[in-house]
Amino acid sequence: MIDAYVITRLCQDCLHGDCVDVCPVDCIVKVDGEFPNQLFITEDCISCGCCVPECPEEAIFAPYDVPAEYEDDIELNQKATANRPNIRVPSRLDLIEMLQRKDSAA
Ligand code: SF4
Numbered sequence: 001m002i003d004a005y006v007i008t009r010l011c012q013d014c015l016h017g018d019c020v021d022v023c024p025v026d027c028i029v030k031v032d033g034e035f036p037n038q039l040f041i042t043e044d045c046i047s048c049g050c051c052v053p054e055c056p057e058e059a060i061f062a063p064y065d066v067p068a069e070y071e072d073d074i075e076l077n078q079k080a081t082a083n084r085p086n087i088r089v090p091s092r093l094d095l096i097e098m099l100q101r102k103d104s105a106a
């Protein structure tokens with residue numbers, strides 16, 4: 001777990017989700033029913049770094065590289081994904097729904 005990369009709160013309402021497509025171990029996940037507009041990384045992360053350049057929001061960091069203002073997100077990724085039955089790899093539809101929630105809240 002300690003080596004898993006971290007998605008920070010900069011990930012909000014992203015439509016394209018290219019990070020999901022490049023992850024070789026499918027460890028970038030959505031948590032159903034909670035945290036509806038952000039994705040997280042599970043402990044299955046192999047720290048390959050492939051997802052980092054794919055994120056337009058620059059929301060993904062190595063655990064040792066998380067900026068101080070986002071340090072809370074390290075624990076949030078762990079809490080959001082540990083021992084939960086309601087996590088899954090998001091589909092395109094999930095990402096579109098995230099954007100629709102953003103539009104309706106605007
Ligand atoms: S660092 Fe690699 S394994 Fe970890 S979430 Fe990113 S793409 Fe997936």
Ligand code: SF4
Binds near residue numbers: 010018054059060
């Ligand atoms: S590409 Fe970045 S902003 Fe988009 S879902 Fe992935 S981590 Fe979030």
